[in-house]
Amino acid sequence: MAQIKIYGLRDQLNPIKEQLSQVIHSVMMDVLGLPENKRFHRYFPMGTEDFLFSPDRSANYTIIEISMFEGRSDLSKRELMMQLFSRLNDQLNLSPTDVEITLFETPRNHWGIRGLPGDELGLSYQVEV
Template sequence: MPLARIEILTGKPVEYRQSLIRSLREAISDALQTPEGTLWIRLCERKEENFLIPPGRSGDAVLIEISLIQGRSAEKKEALYRTVVERLARDPGVSPDDVCIVVYEPPAENWAERGGVSAARR
């Protein structure tokens, strides 16, 4: 059950925001062979004064944080990064230089869903 959060500057059209969500969903599903029904994605918009973008990146910068249960290889995560960047470049057209991806891997006992059952017990 991957969790993903996309953070962007506020003011983008709804079609652009939906495209970010759709492209990220497809990238995670493809790269990690994750069923779409287990994936949670949130898009958070930030005012410019609340979202410091590093120098050299445009106002289209996208910060993506993905939480996964531990256990994927470095190669699998590298494939995820490449797939996300490729999908976002294709649709909605985000420059690869404007994408930052961070993966968090809490242990399975720190995840619960559907009635509060720990993922470590499934």
Template sequence: MAQVKVFGRRDVWAGRQREISDLLQACLVEAWGLPEDKRFHRFLLLDEADWIVPGRSSRYLVLEIICFEGRGDAGKRALIRSLYDRVVPALGITPDDLELTIIETPRQNWGIRGMPGDELALTYSVTPPDSAG
């Protein structure tokens, strides 16, 4: 399970949500083995006055990836590398224009389909074999 929040300026990124979502999902599928149909992306696009980020360009994006614990350090590094390798060139931004945080929480802290996340049967692994820390 992973949910992604995308923060950026409305005047720069509005209308490009699907393009960005497709890039993010490709990285999550590649690095973490998420099923293609497990896509939970939210765009929080702000007016210029509400986006105070000194030293960053107008194209600056912030990603928050909220997920179950268990991916391991190697899995998190793989996702970070994939995001910088794919998203930066595809969107025509610099590495300084992309910042991300992976926020892990225990499965029991999630409520999904009417039950705690640790009681939920998933169709995919949260701990891929190559993600050992």
């Protein structure tokens, strides 16, 4: 399971939402083995008065927060971040300098979904990758 929050300036984020979602989910499938139908993305387009950042970032500055079940290896998490930086740069011209990624891991029994704790779900994919 993974839920993804994406923050950015409204004028920059809104026009690329669909492409950004495609890139992020393709990386999640390729690196972590998430199924095609398990895409949970939330966008937070913000005005300049609500999204302050360092002057060494451009208006394209984007924050990606990924909440997921714990269990992925450090190597998989590192590969996830590196693939996101690479593909966002190649496909959307988002410089790695303008992308910040944070991973939040939750024990499965701390995540309620479909009426059950996450550790009681019958998942169609592997978490331990």
